[in-house]
Amino acid sequence: MHVIVIGSGPAGISAALYARRGGAAVTVITKGEGALASAEEIENYYGFAEPISGAELEQRGIAGAKRIGIVFETDVVMSICPLDTEAGFLVEGVQRNYKGGAVVLAAGTQRKTITVPGVREFEGRGISYCAICDAFFYRNKRVAVIGAGDYALHEAQYLLPHVVQLSLLTNGETPLVDVPEDVVLDTRKISRIVGERRVRQVLFTDGTSINVDGIFMAVGTAGSMDLARKLGVLLDDGKIIVGKHMETNVSGIYAAGDCTGGLLQIVKACYDGAEAGLAAVRYLRGQ
Structure with a gap:
C-alpha cells in the first residue's frame, strides 16, 4: 500500500502520519515552505505554553513524520492521472514521476493569477x-x-x-x-x-x-484546486467537495486542509488530514 500526500503543511503531515500508522508506505511531495512558515507567532494551538513560530511548528511536524519512516520528496507536482494498466495514480513532478494507490491533496488553496483589469471579468469567458x-x-x-x-x-x-x-x-x-x-x-x-x-x-x-x-x-505552481480540476474532482466556489472522510468524487483521491474550505485553522487542517490518511488506508485495503 502506497499513499502519496501532496503538501507538507499541517493537513499533509497529519494525513501522512495517520496513513503511515495505518500500515501504508507514504511519500510526501513538497515544494518547500508553505503558508504555515510565514506565521510569525502561533498562540492558539494545543500544547504550547509559549508562542511558537509557524516555521518551527512546520519543521517539528516534518521531523516527526521522518522519524516514523515517511519519505519526503522536494518537487513540484504538475498533474495527476489514473494509471492505464493498474489501479492507482501517476503523479507527474518536475524532477520525476511517482506512483501511488491513493493520493491526498493538501497543497492549500492558492490559485495564483495576475492583478490586471479584465482577469476577473473574463474568468469563464476566455x-x-x-x-x-x-x-x-x-x-x-x-x-x-x-x-x-x-x-x-x-x-x-x-x-x-x-x-x-x-x-x-x-x-x-x-x-x-x-x-x-x-x-x-x-x-x-x-x-x-x-x-x-x-x-x-x-x-x-x-x-x-x-x-x-x-x-x-499558469502562474507559479499548481495548487490543490488546479490538480483537482485536471482529475475531474468536483469543486464548489473554489473549494474541493469532500465527504465526511475527506473523500472526493474520484475514488482514491482525498483532500484535506484549506483547499476544502471551512475554518482556516491549523487544528481543522490536522483533523482533515487524519481523516484523509485513515480513509486512504481503508480504501487501499478494500481493493
Whole structure:
C-alpha cells in the first residue's frame, strides 16, 4: 500500500502520519515552505505554553513524520492521472514521476493569477485555469498561457497540439524554462485584458497588444484546486467537495486542509488530514 500526500503543511503531515500508522508506505511531495512558515507567532494551538513560530511548528511536524519512516520528496507536482494498466495514480513532478494507490491533496488553496483589469471579468469567458479541462474548446484558436515556470510550460505543451498559435506571456518575468520553438515567448508586462462577450486582446504596458481567443493562467505552481480540476474532482466556489472522510468524487483521491474550505485553522487542517490518511488506508485495503 502506497499513499502519496501532496503538501507538507499541517493537513499533509497529519494525513501522512495517520496513513503511515495505518500500515501504508507514504511519500510526501513538497515544494518547500508553505503558508504555515510565514506565521510569525502561533498562540492558539494545543500544547504550547509559549508562542511558537509557524516555521518551527512546520519543521517539528516534518521531523516527526521522518522519524516514523515517511519519505519526503522536494518537487513540484504538475498533474495527476489514473494509471492505464493498474489501479492507482501517476503523479507527474518536475524532477520525476511517482506512483501511488491513493493520493491526498493538501497543497492549500492558492490559485495564483495576475492583478490586471479584465482577469476577473473574463474568468469563464476566455480565461481558464486548466488546460486538460478546456483545451478541446480552443481547437485551431489563438491561445496564450500566462506564467514563467515549469507549470506554465506544462500547460503550454498540453495545448500545443490543439491550437493554431500559442504564446507564453511571462508578464515581465524572466522565463525559468526553455521554451519550445513553436511557442511564441513574450516577456512584456501586461496592462489589461479586454474583450466583449469573451476575451479578445491582451494589452501591454508599452502600448502594443496581441489578439487571442483564450488565456490559460499558469502562474507559479499548481495548487490543490488546479490538480483537482485536471482529475475531474468536483469543486464548489473554489473549494474541493469532500465527504465526511475527506473523500472526493474520484475514488482514491482525498483532500484535506484549506483547499476544502471551512475554518482556516491549523487544528481543522490536522483533523482533515487524519481523516484523509485513515480513509486512504481503508480504501487501499478494500481493493
